[in-house]
Amino acid sequence: MADFWTTVGSADFARIVALSLGVSLSATGLAILLGLPLGASPAVFRFPGRRLLIVVVNALLGLPPVVVGLALYLALSHTGPLGELRLLFTPGAMMLAQAVLATPIVAALVHRALADLWTDYGGALRIDGATPLRSIPTLLAMGRKHMLTAALAGFGRTISEVGAILVVGGNIAGYTRTMTTAIALETSKGNLALGLGLGFVLIGISMAVSATAFALGLGRTR
C-alpha cells in the first residue's frame, strides 16, 4: 500500500492523469466534431449511399483498437504516407487513434436519437417551413440528453483504451504514458496491487467526468 500512496502522490502521476484526461477529452471532442454530422446527415437527409453509411457506422462500433493502432502506426511511421507529420510516439498520435475509435460510437448514437426524433417531429417541423438542414439544431436541442450519452460513450471508449495508444504512443515515461498504459506496465512488473489501485483511480476519474457532464447537462434542462 505504501507503493500506492507514493505513486499516487507523485508529480509523475499527476502528469499521467493530466495526459489521460487531455488526450481522451480532446479525442472525444474530435469524435463529436466528426460523429455529429456523420450521424445527423443520414437521419434527416435522403441521399445515395445513406443506408450503406448507416451500416458501416454501426459495423465500426466493433473496431478493434489494436488494428486501429497498427494501421495508424504504419501511416504515421517515418516511412509511411503521413510520416512527415512526425506524430508517431506523441500524444497527438494517441488522440487521433482514440478519435478514430470513438467517432463511430458518437455517430451511431447520434443517428439513432435523431432518426427517431425526425420520424416523430419531422413532419411538424416541415409544416413550420423548416428545411431538414435547419431542423438539425432543433432536433439536437430536443435530443440533448441522447447527445450527452453519445459524448459520454465516446469518452468511455477513449479513457479506457489501451491497445491502440500503446502501439502509436509507445508508453514513454513522462510523455505518452497514460493511466491505462501505466497499469499495463505495473502489471508486467508484477506490481499487481499497485496496478489495481491505479485502476480504481482511473474508474474514479471516469465517473467524475460523467457526473460533471450530467450535472451540466441537467442544469441546462431546467
Place this chain on the structure above:
Amino acid sequence: MTMARKLMACAIVGLLSMMAGGVRAESIVLASTTSLQDSGLLEHILPTFTAANGIEVRVLAQGTGQALATAARGDADLVLVHDPEAEDRFIAEGHGKDRRQIAWNDFVIVGLGGDPAHVGDTHDAQAALRAIAAARAPFVSRGDKSGTDALEKRLWRAIGLKPSSAAGDAWYRDIGGGMGAALNAAAGMNAYTLTDRGTWLNFANKANLKILVEGDPGLVNRYDVILLDPVKHPDAKHEAARRLRDWLVSPTGQSAIGAYTVHGEQLFHPSAAAPK
C-alpha cells in the same frame, strides 16, 4: 458551414502541432528492450544524463526484434538491445553501426519449488531444458522475437529440439508477451521460464517461483548500444543520439549502471571497457 469547417480544421491542426511538442527541449527516441524498463535501470540512470545534457530521452520498451524493426523504419534515434544475432543482421542491412557493449548480466531459469523436472541447483541450461522437455513439465516461452526469446530458441536448437504447442507439445506455452507477462504466466501456471536476471530481481509477483538454473556461461546477457547509420537514416537525431551513446560508455554512465541495485543486489555489470 465552410467557415465552421475552416475553423474546425484550424483547431485540429493547431491541437496536433501543439501535441507534437515543439516547445520542449531536444529529445531523442531510444528503442530499447522491456528488460531494461521492467528492471528499472533506464528510469534510474537516464535522469542523470538528461540533467547534464539537456536531452530528453523517450524510451520505447519493446522486445529486441520489435525495437530493431522500429529503428529500421526510421522511428527511433538510437538502439539499446540484447540479441547479438539480430543485431548482426541489423548492422549488415546497413541500418546501424558502431555497436558498443554497455553492460551484461545473465539469464536464469526459474520455476516452482516442486521442480517436477529436477533441474534445481544445476548450472547447465541445455541439460535443464532437455529434462523439462522429457518430463513434459509446463514451460512458458515469450514467443515475441525478443532477445530472451531468441536465446531460448537457440538453446532448444542446440539440443536438437523444437517444441511447439501447435505440434502437440501442450506443456510448451508460447504466450507471445513481454518478460513480465511471461513471469506472471509462469507464476500462474506453475511453469518454468527463462528470464533475464534484471527483470527477475525487480519483479514483484514472484509467488512461489525461484531461480533453479544459473551460472551457465551460455546464459550471458549482453546489452549493446547501436548508432543508426546516417546514410540509411539521414533524419535521425544523430548528434544527440551519439551524446547518449558516449555517456553510456563513459566512466560516469558506467558507474551509474553499476550503482543500480534492487534489494541490495547489483542488476547490471558495466562492461564498456572490457566487453564480455
